Amino acid sequence: MKAAVLFCHSDEQELNKVVGKELGRQYAQLCQYANEHNFELEQVFFHVGQLDYEHPDDVLLRFLRGLQSSRSRIVIAETRDYFPESQMRFIPPTQACFLREHIQQMKVGSRQHPLPAEKRNLSGKPYLYSKEKTR
Template sequence: MKAAVLFCHSDEQALNEVAEKELSRQYKLLSQYANEHGFELEHLFFHIGQLDYEHPDDVLLRFLRGLQNSRSNIVIAETRDYFPESQMRFIPPIHACFLKEHIQQMKIGSRQHPLPAEKKTLSGKPYLYNKEKNR
């Protein structure tokens, strides 16, 4: 079974009812796709706010580091819009499935820039679920 990382995102600036509903909708859609295509879920990331890969917040930084250290190099996301061309140089090389665009596997990312140095303290925002820790 192939391992995959799910990436759910909401543009809301804070966790609220709208963001929760959007993240839940995406999770259902992405996990259904993963199950139908034989993917094992390795990690699941819930991100809210601005997607700035050059200056990532804690959750986005964990997502990017997770991609580098993952046994999976496949990300499943609803739309390619979450990975804009202007930010590709800050995203590690991966394969992605984008449901909205009906793209089953597309190479994205680059080795151009290393990830930012480790932050001393992370916020501990609860938007990250790691299957490995919940066994």
């Protein structure tokens, strides 16, 4: 079996019921695809907020580090939009499957920039990032 990492994402800035439902929908769809194509799930990441690979939040940084150390370096995501061309230089080289575009495997990322090392201690939220409301 090939190992894969699932990446579910919502652009919304706050986690709420609608976002939770959307992430759940994506997760179900990606899991179904993984099962149909004999992928073993290595990790699953749920990301909420802006996708800024140059200055990643905790979850995005964990995701990128996971890709870098993954056994298979295959990520399954709903759409290629989650990996914009302008950000490719900040993403480790990997293979990706994009369901919406019917792309079964495509190379993404580059070795141009190393992962940021400034964040050594990550938050206790291992796979879900949500900005805290300031009072």
